[in-house]
Amino acid sequence: MAESQSDWGGDRKPDQSGVVFEDAEYRLAVVDLLGAIAYGELSAFERLVDDAKLAPSMRDKVEMGAMATQEFGHVARLQDRIRELGSDPFEAMAPFEAAIDLFHAHTAPADWYEGLVKAYVGDGMAADFYREIAAYLDADTRDLIIASLEDSGHADFAVRHIRQAIAADPRLGGRLALWARRLMGEALTQAQRVAAERDALSALLAGGVDRPGLDLAAIGRMFNRITERHDDRMAEVGLSA
Amino acid sequence: MAESQSDWGGDRKPDQSGVVFEDAEYRLAVVDLLGAIAYGELSAFERLVDDAKLAPSMRDKVEMGAMATQEFGHVARLQDRIRELGSDPFEAMAPFEAAIDLFHAHTAPADWYEGLVKAYVGDGMAADFYREIAAYLDADTRDLIIASLEDSGHADFAVRHIRQAIAADPRLGGRLALWARRLMGEALTQAQRVAAERDALSALLAGGVDRPGLDLAAIGRMFNRITERHDDRMAEVGLSA
Numbered sequence: 098m099a100e101s102q103s104d105w106g107g108d109r110k111p112d113q114s115g116v117v118f119e120d121a122e123y124r125l126a127v128v129d130l131l132g133a134i135a136y137g138e139l140s141a142f143e144r145l146v147d148d149a150k151l152a153p154s155m156r157d158k159v160e161m162g163a164m165a166t167q168e169f170g171h172v173a174r175l176q177d178r179i180r181e182l183g184s185d186p187f188e189a190m191a192p193f194e195a196a197i198d199l200f201h202a203h204t205a206p207a208d209w210y211e212g213l214v215k216a217y218v219g220d221g222m223a224a225d226f227y228r229e230i231a232a233y234l235d236a237d238t239r240d241l242i243i244a245s246l247e248d249s250g251h252a253d254f255a256v257r258h259i260r261q262a263i264a265a266d267p268r269l270g271g272r273l274a275l276w277a278r279r280l281m282g283e284a285l286t287q288a289q290r291v292a293a294e295r296d297a298l299s300a301l302l303a304g305g306v307d308r309p310g311l312d313l314a315a316i317g318r319m320f321n322r323i324t325e326r327h328d329d330r331m332a333e334v335g336l337s338a
Numbered sequence: 339m340a341e342s343q344s345d346w347g348g349d350r351k352p353d354q355s356g357v358v359f360e361d362a363e364y365r366l367a368v369v370d371l372l373g374a375i376a377y378g379e380l381s382a383f384e385r386l387v388d389d390a391k392l393a394p395s396m397r398d399k400v401e402m403g404a405m406a407t408q409e410f411g412h413v414a415r416l417q418d419r420i421r422e423l424g425s426d427p428f429e430a431m432a433p434f435e436a437a438i439d440l441f442h443a444h445t446a447p448a449d450w451y452e453g454l455v456k457a458y459v460g461d462g463m464a465a466d467f468y469r470e471i472a473a474y475l476d477a478d479t480r481d482l483i484i485a486s487l488e489d490s491g492h493a494d495f496a497v498r499h500i501r502q503a504i505a506a507d508p509r510l511g512g513r514l515a516l517w518a519r520r521l522m523g524e525a526l527t528q529a530q531r532v533a534a535e536r537d538a539l540s541a542l543l544a545g546g547v548d549r550p551g552l553d554l555a556a557i558g559r560m561f562n563r564i565t566e567r568h569d570d571r572m573a574e575v576g577l578s579a
Binding site: 136139142143146147149150154156158159162163165166169170172173176187190191194 | 377380383384387388390391395396397399400403404406407410411413414417428431432435
């Protein structure tokens with residue numbers, strides 16, 4: 098979070114949050130965002146459980162199952178918040194179903210290692226993106242989003258396994274690097290699709306008279322930061338981005 | 339639990355448990371039983387997430403996902419207890435993989451309602467069986483097993499949905515009644531297979547010089563009770579057993 102450029106929010110008090118939501122457009126945009134994250138987590142849960150079937154051992158399967166249930170645990174909290182904001186959580190999630198399902202349909206892992214890279218790189222990228230947006234939101238929403246994206250040591254599990262596998266078979270590194278690039282491309286494709294379709298979310302990023310937003314240059318910088326962090330993540334497991 | 343015939347355990351104090359485990363055979367049998375339940379829950383978790391894909395709405399999918407993560411949550415507690423008893427939890431789970439996987443391979447639901455009946459009837463039956471055995475164990479083990487089998491309202495969800503569906507389409511009732519019978523038959527087949535292969539578990543049921551066990555008549559009564567409860571469960575959703 099340190100490097101994200103928030104002009105807002107850092108010193109907001111929770112009791113000010115109610116005021117923000119008097120702006121109906123802001124409220125709708127936040128509901129949209131929480132709906133997207135909630136569907137993303139529900140979907141990640143299902144895919145992780147699927148991908149865990151490729152695990153070489155029961156121990157690894159249980160570890161990936163733990164990642165999966167952590168994602169599922171966030172869904173209820175996000176849904177509660179959507180209800181508090183006066184919307185139906187399932188209606189809020191529905192608009193993101195097609196794009197997120199397509200992302201997964203286009204990136205079904207062929208083996209355990211592709212599954213691990215997807216869990217590691219995909220979750221990391223999504224978390225970076227949502228954290229960037231969260232920096233422009235009221236404190237309550239921001240805290241909820243950041244808590245929903247927490248990772249309790251599961252990335253370490255992926256890093257350790259991917260590194261070991263590449264050390265044992267260097268050719269695997271080449272294949273996984275290509276795979277990660279495909280994941281990144283597919284994620285950007287679907288993110289653009291969502292941005293084009295969801296006016297409230299786009300308006301949120303653009304800001305308003307009383308709310309700072311992102312101009313084109315700021316959006317460019319945001320994507321640069323996300324890409325840099327993706328590269329760091331790749332380097333961490335010994336893959337060139 | 340009220341109607342299960344425990345000659346033992348009801349008034350045992352937790353601090354007596356240590357003594358029981360000085361009997362190596364008893365310890366192994368308990369490890370076996372906890373391993374079976376743990377693999378059963380891990381496996382149920384995976385299948386429920388799979389079957390949730392058949393859900394007619396996102397709301398139903400989330401509800402079944404909640405059932406699934408509850409099962410997964412029990413795995414870690416059972417594994418911790420196996421470790422406390424000095425065994426490796428994955429080694430303890432491994433002997434039950436084949437039988438439980440075969441049960442699921444032979445009972446893949448064709449639609450959402452078959453999945454619901456399987457979750458409701460299958461979990462209920464397994465829980466009855468383990469509770470019956472738990473009555474013959476030390477208090478600590480018994481409490482852990484009973485906690486692992488708790489159902490927090492998910493059966494109600496299944497009952498409500500199955501009833502509604504049968505009311506709307508009575509022919510569905512006939513198909514689901516046949517399906518439940520198949521589930522029962524397949525479960526008994528695999529349970530017999532496990533009993534034949536796992537000497538420690540069979541010895542546990544047979545008892546020892548200082549430990550009450552089940553004679554053939556008592557085993558017969560136990561299966562009668564399990565069957566009766568299965569019939570009650572079927573009647574509850576409006577199906578004839």
